[in-house]
Amino acid sequence: MAWLHVFVVVLLLLAVSQATADEDPYIGVNIGTDLAIMPHPTQVVALLKAQNIQHVRLYDADRGMLVALANTGIRVMASIPNEQLLGIGQSNSTAANWVSRNIVAHYPATNITAICVGSEVFTTLPNAAPVLVNAMKFVHSALVASNLDNQIKLSSPLASSIILDSFPPSQAFFNRSWNPVMVPMLNFLQSTGSPLMLNIYPYYDYMQSNGVIPLDYALFKPLPPTKEAVDSNTLVHYSNVFDAMVDATYFAMAFLNFTNIPVIVTETGWPSKGDFKEPDATIENANTYNSNLIRHVINKTGTPKRPGIAVSTYIYELYNEDQKPGPISEKNWGLFDSNGDPIYILRLTDSGSLLANDTTNQTYCMAKEGADPKMLQAALDWACGPGKVDCSALLQGKPCYEPDNVIAHATYAFDTYYHCMGKTPDSCDFNGVADITTTDPSHGSCIFPGSLGRNGTRVNITAPSMNSISSDSPGRNFYSGGGFGTVLVVIKVMLWSVIFL
Ligand SMILES: *[C@@H]1O[C@H](CO)[C@@H](O)[C@H](O)[C@H]1NC(C)=O
Ligand SMILES: *[C@@H]1O[C@H](CO)[C@@H](O)[C@H](O)[C@H]1NC(C)=O
Ligand SMILES: *[C@@H]1O[C@H](CO)[C@@H](O)[C@H](O)[C@H]1NC(C)=O
Ligand SMILES: *[C@@H]1O[C@H](CO)[C@@H](O)[C@H](O)[C@H]1NC(C)=O
Ligand SMILES: *[C@@H]1O[C@H](CO)[C@@H](O)[C@H](O)[C@H]1NC(C)=O
Ligand SMILES: *[C@@H]1O[C@H](CO)[C@@H](O)[C@H](O)[C@H]1NC(C)=O
Ligand SMILES: *[C@@H]1O[C@H](CO)[C@@H](O)[C@H](O)[C@H]1NC(C)=O
Ligand SMILES: *[C@@H]1O[C@H](CO)[C@@H](O)[C@H](O)[C@H]1NC(C)=O
Ligand SMILES: *[C@@H]1O[C@H](CO)[C@@H](O)[C@H](O)[C@H]1NC(C)=O
DSSP states (O other): OHHHHHHHHHHHHHHHHHHHTTSOOOEEEEEOOOOTTOOOHHHHHHHHHHTTOOEEEESSOOHHHHHHTTTSOOEEEEEEOHHHHHHHHHOHHHHHHHHIIIIITTTTTSEEEEEEESSSHHHHOGGGHHHHHHHHHHHHHHHHHTTOTTTOEEEOOEEGGGEESOSSGGGOEEOGGGHHHHHHHHHHHHHHTOOEEEEOOHHHHHHHTTTSSOHHHHTTOOOOGGGSEEOTTTOOEEOOHHHHHHHHHHHHHHHTTOOOOOEEEEEEOOOSOOOTTOTTOOHHHHHHHHHHHHHHHHTTOBOSSSBTOOOOEEESOSBOOTTOOSSGGGGOOOSBOTTSOBSSOOOOSSSTTSSSSOOTTOOEEEEOTTOOHHHHHHHHHHHHTTTOBOOGGGSTTSTTOOSOSHHHHHHHHHHHHHHHTTTOGGGSOGGGTEEEESSOOOBTTBOOEEEETOOOOBOOOOOSSOTTSOTTOOTTSOOOOSSHHHHHHHHHHHHHHHHHO
16 A cells, blocks of 8 residues: 555645745735834835835734725735734624725725734733634634635744744644644635745844854854754754754644644844844845845745745845934834935845845955955055055954954955946956955955945045156056055056166
8 A cells, every 4th residue: 555655745745846946935014113213114114115115014004004005006914913913803794894994995006915913922812812713713704704715814823932842843742732723724724725824033132042052053154064063863953043943833733643744934034233232233234134144035945844845035224213212223123224325235146126225236345265365454544544545444443353363454445446447447447456245345344345335535645746646546556565655656667667667
């Protein structure tokens, strides 16, 4: 009977891939509204369009937002806030009213594709958990009555903390205290073809791990094989927290015998700023996390357990929410400030036109690897001297002092010069020791010109008597030498040789 077994397994596999593989994974963005100056819905939508953001999640069903999103093509997940959950879960007529007022009134002009029923209910409002599945069923009945149940999916975003023993993923399970709700909920998701919604915060996993989780593993950075996390049961290697959490979720569902419910990640992100207890909430880490995340999701890699299966993901979040209580980091998860200016410019290649402020074509000038340190030192001296680059960021105690070596300092000076000169290829040569790159050399609080869309600044120093030499000599008109004086002499020699050659 082995062939029958194989046959059934193949059928099951087909069913699973049918459910998810035919749709491409996408990136969406959460829109929190706890801002002192919340932009008007039309401004929000203008930003979404400018950034080519095609999927959003609202934390409520705000009429103004739903109207502004009409006829934009943007896919919207609306939410039933936790405050309304008890009412809706206890009365089918309250649920039906909610659906007609907030969904039916806007559909199809506003393309509502899902309703999030509550948010992290088990962990933030446990007393509403007993009515959660009823709320989902009541809302579903109302959608059926309006013939919208095929277009609009229903689920309830879960905090990943409900998954216990999440590493190794193959041993993960849902907190059993909630099985009386979890099992009927998974039944509901399965029977309605809805996804399991999961919030994943590798930032907190990393912070709470007391050093067990390496930062690079949380940030999707390449790891040496010895540092990858290995699931001792499946021998699968994990190279990032995100995949391990998604697989833990698949295993936790399988543990309850649900094997064909897809997962979408309703929240994930990284804060760009924190207080002294949150040293890893930095612009650089936030940029790294979100840029790597986007590439990872769009890339269709899936996870080790379900390669190639879409795990669409909503970034937390569009705006910095300056009114959020709690530590500084709470207010700094956004990609944009309330003016719609980017907090950082994502480093995206091959991700299409999503988030238009990408740096696909952003270029930087850096010291060539393996260049002669003496030549680099001389070029650095030239840039910070006659080249008039403002090198104050390289002084001790300033953001770009570390790492204190000639390659890092020269790269900063070269890149600043290059941007001041309008990024002409000529201005990134420095006699052959510099190269144009698309990798942002920014690190920590040392933000390079070009990153964040910034231009470099030059100081208004008076170059020591240079007579015939234009103070804007491009980087290539430079030659190595010892001290400052030598450099000038050499430049003069160079110029002469240019004239005579
Ligand atoms: C609500 O539930 C009652 C009792 O089960 C039922 O009679 C009624 O038709 C339901 N109403 C809606 C709008 O589903
Ligand atoms: C709404 O979004 C769904 C899912 O992406 C898509 O299939 C459908 O065509 C969209 N409807 C409209 C009217 O744009
Ligand atoms: C499981 O959930 C219960 C009920 O919310 C909670 O009291 C308990 O601490 C949770 N267990 C773990 C290990 O988090
Ligand atoms: C899952 O299915 C197996 C085999 O049918 C069964 O023995 C087990 O009790 C089920 N587990 C749950 C949690 O329903
Ligand atoms: C997708 O990611 C994998 C693993 O990170 C990489 O090997 C592959 O080249 C990527 N594919 C594309 C199309 O970017
Ligand atoms: C990047 O450059 C390519 C080729 O030069 C161009 O087609 C593309 O539109 C540019 N992308 C952006 C975001 O400027
Ligand atoms: C940066 O410099 C370039 C070239 O000089 C200039 O065209 C551009 O407007 C500047 N951008 C900003 C934001 O100052
Ligand atoms: C970001 O993108 C928007 C819309 O495309 C544009 O108006 C803005 O100038 C860009 N900002 C930067 C810093 O590039
Ligand atoms: C810059 O230098 C020029 C020429 O020496 C001088 O006229 C100008 O006032 C200086 N500007 C500043 C801001 O110091």
